Amino acid sequence: MAQNDRVVVGIDVAKDKVDACIRSPSQRQTVPSSTEGRRKLIAWFRKKVDKAVMEASGGYERDWAKALREACFEVWIVDPKRVRNFARSAGRLPRTMSSMQR
Numbered sequence: 001m002a003q004n005d006r007v008v009v010g011i012d013v014a015k016d017k018v019d020a021c022i023r024s025p026s027q028r029q030t031v032p033s034s035t036e037g038r039r040k041l042i043a044w045f046r047k048k049v050d051k052a053v054m055e056a057s058g059g060y061e062r063d064w065a066k067a068l069r070e071a072c073f074e075v076w077i078v079d080p081k082r083v084r085n086f087a088r089s090a091g092r093l094p095r096t097m098s099s100m101q102r
Contacts, residue, residue: 006051007048007050007051008053009021009022009053012054012055013054013057013061013064015060016032017032017033018030018031020045020052022048029044038063038064042073045073052074052075052076053075053076054077055077055079055080
């Protein structure tokens with residue numbers, strides 16, 4: 001069976017900041033939720049990432065998803081309830097998506 005070499009980043013979008021994590025705590029970035037923050041994160045992603053996943057967060061995720069798609073990244077916006085249920089099924093119930101990736 002072939003391994004999937006795609007790198008996926010989990011993004012936790014809040015009103016004032018965005019946390020991004022690529023599986024390992026050593027590959028984390030926190031940027032302000034601004035145009036400059038989007039530029040910085042996209043530049044970081046270009047070196048490492050194929051796909052981005054973020055929870056729906058009351059609309060804050062829309063500008064991020066749009067910017068990432070315009071930069072040619074595959075973006076998935078997932079239902080927070082499903083993420084929570086998945087964590088519960090795995091025996092982990094984190095407060096946020098970023099803590100799930102630790």
